[in-house]
Amino acid sequence: MDTDTVTITVANRGNEQFTVDRRRPLLNSLEEQGVSLPYGCKYGGCISCAGKLLSGEINQAAATALNNRQLNDGYILLCVARPLSDCTLDVGVDSHDKLYRNPFASPLRSDELKPDIATPSPINQETNS
Amino acid sequence: MNDDLTSCCGPGYASPAEAMKAPREKLLYTVALYIGTGIQKPDYLATIDADPDSPTYSQVISRLEMPGIGDELHHMGWNACSSCFDDANMERRYLIVPGVRSSNLHIIDCATDPKNPTLHKVINGDEIKAKTDLSAPHTIHCLGSDIIISMLGNAKGEAPGGFLHLNKDFEIVGRWENDLGGMKFNYDFWYQPRHNVMVSSEWAAPNTFMPGFDLEEVGHLKYGRELHFWDFKEKKVDKTFYLGEDGLVPLEVRFHHDPDSSHGFVGAALSSNIIHWYKKDDGEWFWEKIIDVENQPHPNWPIPIPGLISVILLSMDDRYLYFCNWLHGDIRQYDITDPSNPKFTGQVWMGGLLGKAPEVNGRKVTGGPQMIQLSLDGKRLYVTTSLFSTWDNQFYPEIRENGGCMVMVNCDPENGGMEIDKDFFVDFGKEPHGPARCHETRYPGGDCTSDIWI
Ligand code: FES
Numbered sequence: 001m002d003t004d005t006v007t008i009t010v011a012n013r014g015n016e017q018f019t020v021d022r023r024r025p026l027l028n029s030l031e032e033q034g035v036s037l038p039y040g041c042k043y044g045g046c047i048s049c050a051g052k053l054l055s056g057e058i059n060q061a062a063a064t065a066l067n068n069r070q071l072n073d074g075y076i077l078l079c080v081a082r083p084l085s086d087c088t089l090d091v092g093v094d095s096h097d098k099l100y101r102n103p104f105a106s107p108l109r110s111d112e113l114k115p116d117i118a119t120p121s122p123i124n125q126e127t128n129s
Numbered sequence: 130m131n132d133d134l135t136s137c138c139g140p141g142y143a144s145p146a147e148a149m150k151a152p153r154e155k156l157l158y159t160v161a162l163y164i165g166t167g168i169q170k171p172d173y174l175a176t177i178d179a180d181p182d183s184p185t186y187s188q189v190i191s192r193l194e195m196p197g198i199g200d201e202l203h204h205m206g207w208n209a210c211s212s213c214f215d216d217a218n219m220e221r222r223y224l225i226v227p228g229v230r231s232s233n234l235h236i237i238d239c240a241t242d243p244k245n246p247t248l249h250k251v252i253n254g255d256e257i258k259a260k261t262d263l264s265a266p267h268t269i270h271c272l273g274s275d276i277i278i279s280m281l282g283n284a285k286g287e288a289p290g291g292f293l294h295l296n297k298d299f300e301i302v303g304r305w306e307n308d309l310g311g312m313k314f315n316y317d318f319w320y321q322p323r324h325n326v327m328v329s330s331e332w333a334a335p336n337t338f339m340p341g342f343d344l345e346e347v348g349h350l351k352y353g354r355e356l357h358f359w360d361f362k363e364k365k366v367d368k369t370f371y372l373g374e375d376g377l378v379p380l381e382v383r384f385h386h387d388p389d390s391s392h393g394f395v396g397a398a399l400s401s402n403i404i405h406w407y408k409k410d411d412g413e414w415f416w417e418k419i420i421d422v423e424n425q426p427h428p429n430w431p432i433p434i435p436g437l438i439s440v441i442l443l444s445m446d447d448r449y450l451y452f453c454n455w456l457h458g459d460i461r462q463y464d465i466t467d468p469s470n471p472k473f474t475g476q477v478w479m480g481g482l483l484g485k486a487p488e489v490n491g492r493k494v495t496g497g498p499q500m501i502q503l504s505l506d507g508k509r510l511y512v513t514t515s516l517f518s519t520w521d522n523q524f525y526p527e528i529r530e531n532g533g534c535m536v537m538v539n540c541d542p543e544n545g546g547m548e549i550d551k552d553f554f555v556d557f558g559k560e561p562h563g564p565a566r567c568h569e570t571r572y573p574g575g576d577c578t579s580d581i582w583i
Binding site for chain 1: 164165166167169198199200201230231232264285286335336339340341342343344345346349351427429430431432433434518519522523524526529
């Protein structure tokens with residue numbers, strides 16, 4: 001078996017499966033195989049391409065756009081996310097049910113901010129220790 | 130295409146007073162968007178019939194799609210304006226329509242057939258990033274035959290960005306500015322050459338605002354609160370005013386149209402204030418807060434809702450200031466004859482989160498009053514409802530199904546006052562490819578936010 005490739009299952013597109021190169025961003029690999037996906041900046045800064053990781057592991061070190069609440073809800077940025085294993089995803093705007101929140105209705109806790117400014121909340125510290 | 134019969138040669142008008150006498154606008158160009166909607170179609174430039182005597186009045190009559198998806202068209206600007214009035218070689222012909230997310234610049238020919246604009250050229254965002262380390266184009270102004278564009282980030286979407294310089298053939302000259310000083314963020318700008326000044330404002334880094342609005346990031350200084358006064362000739366920031374809590378997220382910058390005036394205004398979106406500045410007799414710039422919109426409590430939300438002043442505009446005679454509270458849902462008109470003592474003269478409601486006007490004239494409004502454009506004679510204000518795709522999705526998620534809309538507000542330039550027009554309504558929810566959103570508007574003959582006199 002080719003270790004450079006993994007299988008991506010797109011749950012909300014009829015569980016269709018794609019073999020993709022693990023070194024390349026999922027957006028490029030899936031688009032090339034005919035999956036039409038939204039995108040904007042293509043460098044991990046804008047969340048237009050967000051999808052939801054339902055199982056598997058990815059590396060999205062270049063992503064700056066997601067806050068920790070979005071990350072905890074499983075969101076990934078397909079334009080920079082590279083798969084580390086077989087993965088199952090929801091893609092497109094259909095997967096954005098929890099991506100957006102009204103900040104006046106639902107403020108973020110300090111641990112839910114973007115990773116560069118988040119501070120651990122006392123509750124999380126307890127659960128982590 | 131000369132905009133008016135009295136013009137000697139170049140584009141535009143000899144003065145703001147001449148501009149006010151121009152024929153009524155018959156066409157509107159408005160950006161329409163599919164980014165963020167789930168509809169996998171490019172954003173487009175919609176041409177709207179604004180001629181009340183035409184059978185297609187108040188309808189989209191043509192659509193120019195951009196070459197690809199994902200641009201997020203936002204603001205636009207002309208290749209030439211009244212600043213070239215004396216130059217017979219210049220012509221107001223091309224609309225420059227940037228994509229904030231893609232950084233692509235679309236150059237659109239609106240003169241060959243004004244009812245069916247065509248794509249003349251695309252400057253690819255990757256080329257801009259490679260040559261200038263800039264991204265996220267926003268405001269466009271022409272300076273004689275040069276074009277400058279505020280760019281909100283570097284190639285990686287980090288602040289402060291800078292200014293892109295294009296020549297009149299739409300070739301990248303490089304970066305316009307010589308010295309950003311301590312500028313932390315970039316957004317809008319306007320210049321007033323007789324005072325050798327340009328003023329620029331601050332939104333946030335693209336990587337901060339593009340994903341949506343995390344209010345909590347304001348406290349982490351990820352959003353702007355300063356105003357920069359530039360030495361225009363030297364292209365360097367000369368003086369920076371810290372506006373503090375009264376100037377959170379200063380966005381649209383407007384100088385008086387009168388080229389001799391030093392008065393200008395900026396709307397601070399989040400603190401929902403209008404800031405006024407002018408040059409005092411001793412030659413020093415001075416700023417003051419002149420309008421303060423109170424936050425409104427919401428019965429179920431822990432944090433009161435700010436007006437969120439997303440746009441301001443001055444009438445061509447500099448007598449009226451208009452602004453929108455995108456989250457509250459009102460458009461206001463103030464008489465600013467005495468700029469330090471504005472008089473509240475008019476208000477209309479459409480959409481918004483306070484539930485004051487979910488419908489106007491029996492038509493559903495999704496979103497709140499957002500971009501506005503005023504006719505040169507000051508009588509008709511065209512209003513659209515979408516701000517920015519990710520922010521729309523946070524505050525007005527129903528816009529995905531309903532689309533945005535454009536309404537017209539009749540304004541009384543003699544006595545003040547405003548009223549939503551009963552006959553004009555463009556429903557972007559009914560677009561052929563599905564519900565779209567609509568943002569900034571421009572007219573072929575120039576408008577109240579395009580032309581500067583030198
Ligand atoms: S396209 Fe902007 S974050 Fe992926």
